[in-house]
Amino acid sequence: VNKNEYRKMYDVEGSHWWYVALHDLILHFLKREQNNKDYLNILDAGCGTGRLCQLMSRCGNVSGCDISEYALKFCSERKIHFFYADLNIVDLGNGRYDVITSIDVLYHKAIKDDSVVLKKFFDALKPGGVLMLNLPAYNFLKSAHDIAVHTERRYTKSGLLHTLNTLGFIIENASYRVCFLFPFIVCYRLILRPFLNRRYGNEVTSDVKMPPGVINKLLLWINKIENYFIESFSIPFGTSVFVVARKPLV
Ligand SMILES: C[S@@+](CC[C@H](N)C(=O)[O-])C[C@H]1O[C@@H](n2cnc3c(N)ncnc32)[C@H](O)[C@@H]1O
Numbered sequence: 001v002n003k004n005e006y007r008k009m010y011d012v013e014g015s016h017w018w019y020v021a022l023h024d025l026i027l028h029f030l031k032r033e034q035n036n037k038d039y040l041n042i043l044d045a046g047c048g049t050g051r052l053c054q055l056m057s058r059c060g061n062v063s064g065c066d067i068s069e070y071a072l073k074f075c076s077e078r079k080i081h082f083f084y085a086d087l088n089i090v091d092l093g094n095g096r097y098d099v100i101t102s103i104d105v106l107y108h109k110a111i112k113d114d115s116v117v118l119k120k121f122f123d124a125l126k127p128g129g130v131l132m133l134n135l136p137a138y139n140f141l142k143s144a145h146d147i148a149v150h151t152e153r154r155y156t157k158s159g160l161l162h163t164l165n166t167l168g169f170i171i172e173n174a175s176y177r178v179c180f181l182f183p184f185i186v187c188y189r190l191i192l193r194p195f196l197n198r199r200y201g202n203e204v205t206s207d208v209k210m211p212p213g214v215i216n217k218l219l220l221w222i223n224k225i226e227n228y229f230i231e232s233f234s235i236p237f238g239t240s241v242f243v244v245a246r247k248p249l250v
Contacts, residue, residue: 046105
């Protein structure tokens with residue numbers, strides 16, 4: 001992720017509809033885990049600027065890790081517990097965590113083999129522990145946004161579930177997200193943005209921008225409604241794939 005993108009993320013994460021809705025969904029599933037146990041040991045793998053760690057710290061003992069020193073500076077500003085780690089080579093230990101979240105990380109070109117990292121997550125979870133993933137969907141949606149955020153691969157739900165099943169995970173929830181906006185995002189990414197880039201120059205920046213207040217509220221509201229569906233059902237298309245997968249007890 002470009003240095004400027006971290007600053008942008010840090011500035012908008014607390015209020016931008018995309019982050020707020022996603023974090024709400026994760027907290028919903030985290031609270032469900034809390035019902036089973038007193039105190040959760042949680043890792044956010046690829047924590048970026050640490051907003052999710054901050055939110056999850058209500059539910060347990062949270063650590064974040066990331067490969068970017070620049071991102072970790074923001075974690076330090078947030079005063080959360082974090083450590084430097086390259087997920088390709090770090091030893092996350094065995095049976096250490098009740099919950100691992102990894103939100104929009106495995107798609108990154110700095111991840112050499114996503115299934116190797118998923119195996120580390122599997123080993124690092126306690127039996128019965130849970131993994132939550134969010135990843136960008138569909139390779140055909142690759143755009144200038146993906147160049148700015150260093151995308152190597154985008155995912156389909158079936159491909160991701162196949163990898164998780166092969167590793168031994170039991171899938172509890174799996175859905176696409178941001179489905180309502182899907183047609184608009186497809187038009188913007190595939191038609192409007194390439195046209196604007198050709199016309200006004202090739203600016204390689206992400207789509208992380210704060211929309212006007214009313215629009216932000218509207219999009220947040222729409223995505224919170226989507227969250228209700230994702231909590232119990234599976235939405236058949238969207239711009240992200242969201243999965244909750246459990247390591248079996250035995
Ligand atoms: C799009 S950001 C997402 C950050 C955060 N999870 C969030 O939801 O805002 C992707 C993050 O993955 C981290 N990352 C990429 N490759 C990594 C690796 N090999 N080891 C650890 N972190 C990595 C990047 O540094 C970046 O902070």
